[in-house]
Each structure stands twice: as C-alpha cells, then as structure tokens.
Amino acid sequence: MNMPGGTQGTDTDPLRISVVLADDEPLVRAGVRAILGADPEIDVVAEAANGREAVDAVTRFRPAVVLLDIRMPLLDGLGAAREVVRRAPETKIIMLTTFGEDGYIDEALGIGAGGFLLKASDPHELISGVRAVASGAAFLSPAVARRVVNRLRAGQTTIPTEAATAVGRLTGRERDVLELLGAGCSNAEIGARLYLTEGTVKGHVSSVLAKLGARNRVEAAITAYQAGIVT
Structure with a gap:
C-alpha cells in the first residue's frame, strides 16, 4: 500500500475530501491521482494495489470516499466494497472500472456504492463524481446512467x-x-x-x-x- 509522503489520517483537514484510491495498475493510479490533485479540496490519503490493501487503508484513514477498481487481485472491488460497508459505513464508495457490464453495475449499486464511473470518463466527471458522492449525492457516469435506465425500461x-x-x-x-x-x-x-x-x-x-x-x-x-x- 502506497501513501503520500507526510500524509497521516489524523492530519487530514476535515474541510477537504479525503480519498483512498485502489487499482492494481500503477499507471492508472498515477493518472487518477493527478486528476484528483487538480482539485485543491481533494486529498488522496492512500493508495492500494488490491482489495485487501484498500480495506486496510479505509479502516486506518476513514476517508470520505474510496475509489475501487472492480477487478483487483486478492480481493476484488466488489468484495472490498462489502468490507468497507461493514467496517467503515461512513465512507462513501465509488466504483471505477473499464468494465460497464450490467452485472457489475447492479451488484455495485446493490452493495451500496454511491457512484459508478468508467475509466474512460472525462477527468472533470471524475472530480465531479468524487465531490457529489462525498456530499451525500449519487453519481453515475452518463453512459452508465443511460444503461441502467434503458435496461430497466426496455420490455418492462x-x-x-x-x-x-x-x-x-x-x-x-x-x-x-x-x-x-x-x-x-x-x-x-x-x-x-x-x-x-x-x-x-x-x-x-x-x-x-x-x-x-x-x-x-x-x-x-x-x-x-x-x-x-x-x-
């Protein structure tokens, strides 16, 4: 688990949005961190390369938001989300993935995720999603929202x-x-x-x-x- 130099859970400014970022690809983590770093009110307080590290980081830092990739080793993002709900229910969950299959969307929302973003999303969408979910709102990438609503309506x-x-x-x-x-x-x-x-x-x-x-x-x-x- 990688943590930014000098950042500790007890030092986090309560007025800022603390985030734990979990993805097994270092380049993806670096890219997402760079995007979130463009917002002065968002702090990535820890990074994780698998689901178990993500759960441990959330338990330690109690962030406002955790960004979870769905496909990770040891414990996937959906399993990690369940553990986060159990251990730190105050932490909001956003699923971040390249996969937009309906099954993943349904399961993530059923677990209690407040957001579902595709990695191909616009950078501004990522920041907006973190801000929205941290404030208690729900946020789906437009592409995901269309799939959910259209699938529910089609033939029913x-x-x-x-x-x-x-x-x-x-x-x-x-x-x-x-x-x-x-x-x-x-x-x-x-x-x-x-x-x-x-x-x-x-x-x-x-x-x-x-x-x-x-x-x-x-x-x-x-x-x-x-x-x-x-x-």
Missing part, C-alpha cells in the same frame, strides 16, 4: 406504473425531495432549494427510501426517472 411496461404507485405513497414534501434527489442534488443542495435544514432533509431522504423500497439514493433516483418526475 409495468415499471412506470409500479414507480408511479410507489411515488404516490410520498407526501408532497417527500416528492419535492425525490425530484431534487433524482436530479443529483446533495442533501445540502436540497436543503438550500427547499429552505430546509440539512438534518430535516436527511429525515425526508430516509423516509423516501423506505417508502420506495430503495436501498440507496441511486435506486430512488431511478424510480424518479421511471415515474416521470425527472426527465
């Missing part, structure tokens, strides 16, 4: 009706929150737009997820698209 005519029924269980305020959640807003952004405290927004988001039967914000956002709340 009952889904819009089911989504509409689920949304019908929401209060007016919860529906407002879902609309902004589906647009990719963080809790702070939702609060600012609806003139609510962030704590109140968190309560509404939890209620929305429970009523929709959604495991995470990504699934709730997909329901919002299916129900026609967000286009």
Whole structure:
C-alpha cells in the first residue's frame, strides 16, 4: 500500500475530501491521482494495489470516499466494497472500472456504492463524481446512467406504473425531495432549494427510501426517472 509522503489520517483537514484510491495498475493510479490533485479540496490519503490493501487503508484513514477498481487481485472491488460497508459505513464508495457490464453495475449499486464511473470518463466527471458522492449525492457516469435506465425500461411496461404507485405513497414534501434527489442534488443542495435544514432533509431522504423500497439514493433516483418526475 502506497501513501503520500507526510500524509497521516489524523492530519487530514476535515474541510477537504479525503480519498483512498485502489487499482492494481500503477499507471492508472498515477493518472487518477493527478486528476484528483487538480482539485485543491481533494486529498488522496492512500493508495492500494488490491482489495485487501484498500480495506486496510479505509479502516486506518476513514476517508470520505474510496475509489475501487472492480477487478483487483486478492480481493476484488466488489468484495472490498462489502468490507468497507461493514467496517467503515461512513465512507462513501465509488466504483471505477473499464468494465460497464450490467452485472457489475447492479451488484455495485446493490452493495451500496454511491457512484459508478468508467475509466474512460472525462477527468472533470471524475472530480465531479468524487465531490457529489462525498456530499451525500449519487453519481453515475452518463453512459452508465443511460444503461441502467434503458435496461430497466426496455420490455418492462409495468415499471412506470409500479414507480408511479410507489411515488404516490410520498407526501408532497417527500416528492419535492425525490425530484431534487433524482436530479443529483446533495442533501445540502436540497436543503438550500427547499429552505430546509440539512438534518430535516436527511429525515425526508430516509423516509423516501423506505417508502420506495430503495436501498440507496441511486435506486430512488431511478424510480424518479421511471415515474416521470425527472426527465
């Protein structure tokens, strides 16, 4: 496991976004680190070459975000994500991969990943994704989002009706929150737009997820698209 010189978990500025980066290819790690380094508010506090190192780094540094490649030795990214959820549930997870297969997307979102980015993504997309997920929002690369929504819609005519029924269980305020959640807003952004405290927004988001039967914000956002709340 490689760590930047002089960077310790206890020294991390709480106002900055701490990140653990895990990928078995040194050149990929160097490239992602360089991209994230262009943002003065993002700190890569540790690097890992496999899933076990990634879990150890997250346990030690408790970063805001961990970027996990899916295919790594010893423990793959999906296995590492499960361990992160168990050991450090406060750390947000972004899957970073060259592979966009539906099975990987479904499993990553099911585990609780807040973001899914392709390595071919634009550098600005990587920074935006880290910022969004760190703030509590969900973030999918546009290509991934299209695949998820189109696959769910294709040949499944009952889904819009089911989504509409689920949304019908929401209060007016919860529906407002879902609309902004589906647009990719963080809790702070939702609060600012609806003139609510962030704590109140968190309560509404939890209620929305429970009523929709959604495991995470990504699934709730997909329901919002299916129900026609967000286009």
